[in-house]
Structures are given as C-alpha cells and as structure tokens.
Amino acid sequence: MIKVLFFASLRERLGVDKIEFIVDTPLSVMDLRLAIIKQHPAWESELTKKNLLIAVNKEQSHIESLIHTGDEVAFFPPVTGG
Amino acid sequence: MIKVLFFASLRERLGVDKIEFIVDTPLSVMDLRLAIIKQHPAWESELTKKNLLIAVNKEQSHIESLIHTGDEVAFFPPVTGG
C-alpha cells in the first residue's frame, strides 16, 4: 500500500488530502500517477500539471523516482513560503 | 589660521591632539605638511607615513587638496571601526 498526499491548491481542487493506493511495487512516480488517473479520470489535468512537485517519504523527488510498498508520496504546487 | 587635528595612534605618538597653524593660504595639504614638519622636525616620520589619511573640514581629502584660512585639517591612521 502507498499513501498519497495532496497539498494546498491541489488538495482543494481534488477535494481530498490523502488517498491510500494498492498497487504492485516497485513502480515509478509516473506509473503511480497513471494508476491514480485510471481510477480518478477527473484528476488528470490537475495531476499532469507541469509545475507540480513530488516528494517521496518527505524528501523532494522526481517523476522517475521508484516507490515501494509503505512509501508516502506527495504531490503539491510550487511553494510560496516566507 | 588653520586648525590641524591628529587622531588615535598618530595623536599619541605626536603627544598632541591639535595645533593651530598660521600660514599663507591657499596651499595644498602637502605644503601644509611641509610647513608643519619644518616647525616640528621630529614629526617627519609620523606625518609622511604612506597609509596616513587626511580630512579637510571633516570630509575625506587628498594630499593635493587645497586649504584656505579657517579650514580644519585632520591627519589620522587607517580606520578600524565596527
């Protein structure tokens, strides 16, 4: 099982902050995203936005990063702190 | 009359913080220095040190700056504030 988190504007647009996703691992973030979109076709435009950032286990990651069972993956828009 | 001030290590080495000097004006700081040395030969090595700084009327100046009666001239070593 993979925990998938959404933050900020993305969280609001999807209307959910967290989903739990059962999928064969290991797989890349890109494959995970494809699997999520398959299950939630309405999310496609949000989850394929170019400027979306990715974290795996709370470390900034890439669309090619490998994910294993038990990992926490997060998608979020560009940061605007300070 | 020209007021001449000395600061910090220079003041201590000369043993005086201020002299008043009567001299024909206008003249350059270099000429003033020559006149001072003529009157105080023991000060020559101190007053001709390469790193000595010069102010005329409380503004940083140069050895070529022109001085007029009533001006205040200061000689001092490199600054070490902050």
Added chain:
Amino acid sequence: MNLSLSIQADDFNLQDEYQRLLESDNLSGAIVTFVGRVRDLSVDKKIAGLFLEYYPGMTEKALDNILQEAAKRFRINAARIIHRVGQLNGLDQIVFVGVTSVHREDAFAAAEFIMDYLKNQAPFWKKEITESGDSWVETKDKDKKLFERWGEK
C-alpha cells in the same frame, strides 16, 4: 554547530531569538538576522488575511536540509529558522532567519542563502482569504532567480 528550527503558529520576538543564537556562542562577532513580514493587507480591502499551510514532517526536513547545506557552504557557528503557519494578518512577522559567525561576509551570505533556498525549497503554501473566496498565492519567478544564483554544490 548550533542549528535549530521551529514551525509555529505563535509570533516570535527578535531579541529573544538573537539571545538564543548567542547563548553558548563566545566565538561570533557577526550576527545577521532577517525578518519577513506579511505585506500590508489593508491597502487591498478585499483581503482579510493569509493562511499558511505546510507539510508536517517534510517541511521540518526541508528546513533542516537548508541549515545543513548552509553550514557546509559557509563558516558559521549558529543558525536558526522560524516559520509561522496558520492564520496571519497584514504586517505580521512570518519568517525569521538568524546566523552567527566570526566573519561578517559568511553571516550575510548564509542568511541570504537560507532565505533564497527556503523560498524555493520549503513546502509552505500561502493562501489569501477574501470575502469572495480564497486564492492561493503563485510563486514568483524572482525567487527562483535568487535561488539559482547559489548553484549546485
């Protein structure tokens, strides 16, 4: 090396943070602080306030990474980051960075480096709360440029 960070809803006091930085530091002759404030929202009557969201766990990690990276790049003795989250009003303090060093050029560079990285790398998101609904603040390209000047290392 005294590196610390806090993500908090509460306000902070510059003097307290300054003293904390120097608490056990007899080496540093140079102390640089940066405080960021929310801009004056009263000029834009529609905005009632800000809301800061973060990613618990990851945001702390990101701030700690920034501090570690600053400590690697610059000769510093202590550094601290405070970032506020939750509801904020116009002119509220939102971020603090403090750095101590023997060398003033390192204190300045490290503080600026931390701010540039924080603006680009730390998961915080700002939302403007208005009568007609909320709107998320977009990233500024300017911050990206300021970030990129530090290069990879």
Added chain:
Amino acid sequence: MNLSLSIQADDFNLQDEYQRLLESDNLSGAIVTFVGRVRDLSVDKKIAGLFLEYYPGMTEKALDNILQEAAKRFRINAARIIHRVGQLNGLDQIVFVGVTSVHREDAFAAAEFIMDYLKNQAPFWKKEITESGDSWVETKDKDKKLFERWGEK
C-alpha cells in the same frame, strides 16, 4: 526615506532598534539587521578591554554619507547605524546596522554595503588596553577587499 545614525557610549537593544526602523514603515516586508560584537577578550588574558575613539563631527558625516549612498544604490525604506565609542569589554555589542525594504535582496545588499563601507570609511579607531600598555588595532586587508567589491558609482 528614514535614515538615522547614532554614535553613543551606551549599549543598544536589537528589538528596540527593529521596532524603531518599522515605526512608520508599512511598506517593508524584509528587515535585515547586523550586530557586531567585540571578540571574546577573556581568551587573551593580557587584554583588559577596548577603547573606541572617533572624530566628532566627521564620523557622523561619514556615517550619513554611507546611508545616503546606500539609499541611492538600493531600493530601501529605512536604514539605521549605531556605533558605540569609549570603553568596551569582550563580547560587548559595538555596531548595529538595520535596513528595511520591500525586496529582501536589497535589504541584504544594503546592510552588507553599509558594513563594508563603515569598516573602511568611518573614522573610528580601536585600541586594546593591556597591563603592559595600550596598542592600536591595525586595519585588516580583508575589510579593504570587501569594500572594494562595491566599486565606484
């Protein structure tokens, strides 16, 4: 533009100076402060303290010139310099620079510029007081280099 300076024997409080800088400033979201401290003299048992001499009238002019020049070069809203004179002990605060701006890069640059110029252009002289007599502190070449990076304008 709120530019101010003080040459004083008394100590200063960072929080007070920070609040004074922001007193009538609703524009600035970026506030950078620098505090310089006397180094820890207790490690060198011979040094009992420092004495700071200045040139009344000229030193104020020099600090004001530095502030005016900073205001010309950078987009800032307020800047303040405090420099202490007279007898100082180890770890005493000796100099404060504070700058406010809309832009954090200008606040950082102006504060650093002011310090580099101050170290090179402001008539202050530091003397170390020791049991075997006093000795004047020599200029550091490093400060000259930091100063020169700003170039003429």
